[in-house]
Structure formats: structure tokens, C-alpha cells
Amino acid sequence: MPVHEAMLMPPTRRDPPKPGPRDSLNDESRLLVRSRNGDHEAFGELVQRNQRRLWLVCRQYLGADEADAALARVGLDAEAAARPIAKYSRGMLQRIGLAQALIHEPDLVFLDEPTASLDFGNQVRVLERLAQLAAQGIAVLFSTHDPDHAFLCAQRALLLAEGRVLALGPPREVIRSDTLERLYRVSVRIVQTADGAHSCVPSLGGRS
Secondary structure, three states: OOOOHHHHHOOOOOOOOOOOHHHHHHHHHHHHHHHHHOOOOHHHHHHHHHHHHHHHHHHHHHHHHHHHHHHOOOOHHHHOOOOOHHHHHHHHHHHHHHHHHHOOOOOOOEEEOOOOOOOOOHHHHHHHHHHHHHHHEEEEOOOOOHHHHHHHOOOOOEEEEEEEEEEEHHHHHOOHHHHHHHHHHEEEEEOOOOOOOEEEOOOOOOOO
């Protein structure tokens, strides 16, 4: 067929291609670019996708029984973990991440800000789980920006200021007004409730 005749033929109508692995990869690449540009929703979507993918891998290679037992230890079940990503709350994602850390029944667990971005209720639920793990004989080391978390469930607290140890010891001994003022440069009072619990109360308009 002459070239000029081929150029004059109407284009052939084709069905749109079905999305494949490459399309999924491109989609995640776009989410990554948006995340790097400060899009918090895109970052949250990436976290959810990878958290769920990692959990499914755990179930596949380590066995459903072990995975389900780890879920039970953080107050979830297999049905909850199998929900669509859109139905995952931040608290649920945090607990799934904790279950992943527990699947090999470790003696020690490191957690980096396990209550980050959680509402008040889910913060309490995560701290309750950490206290339960400690009661079961698992050593738990976690970081937090809220000193009240140490009062609630920690046996020892390490205060770091500019990469140096400011204080180390039982929370009620090292979390004091003077150490918190040095750490955060704000005025803070430590109050004790009727049941003996301690809490930090900042003074607005205090030190800067």
C-alpha cells in the first residue's frame, strides 16, 4: 500500500487498555511526587497502601495463624485487616504496624512515635496496648513528644535535648517543670490528680 494512502485511512478504533502493574507503579510514583511536594493526603495514601501490602505479605509467607495471633494481640482480627484501604483509620494502621512488629514474638519492640497523627481516643488505645505488651514481658521502647504518655505507661523515661541526654529515670522523677522548661522552652506545671496520676499543664504566654 502506498504511504500516502495509508496516511489517509481513518484511525482504527480500539478499546482503552486495561490497567496493569505499570499503571499501578505510575500511580504510586505520582503519589510519591505529590508527597515530596507537601501533599499530606498523598503521603497518607502511600502509607496505607504499603502498610496493607506488607501485612498481606506477612500472612502469605509466615502463615495465617501466626498473623492472626499477632492481630489479636493488638485488638484486631483478620476480617478487619482485610478491609479495603479506604476503610482503614489511622489508629487501625498504627495497630496493624504494631502487629507486624509482634509477628515473630520479639522480646523487645522499638516504636517511633506510635501515637503520631492519632486522635485522643486512638492514642489512648495504642498506649493501652503498649502497657499490655509490657505486662506480658515484652520490653517496649517508644518515642513521643507528649510527656503525659510517659506518665501513663512508661517505667523509665529518657529526655533528649539537642541530641544529648537531659534526664533518665522513672517518669515522676525526671519529668519535672525544670526539665520540661529546658527541653521545650515553655513554662510547665506538673499536677497530681486525686488518684495519684501526674500530668503536664503548660502556661500560655510563658517562656519562649
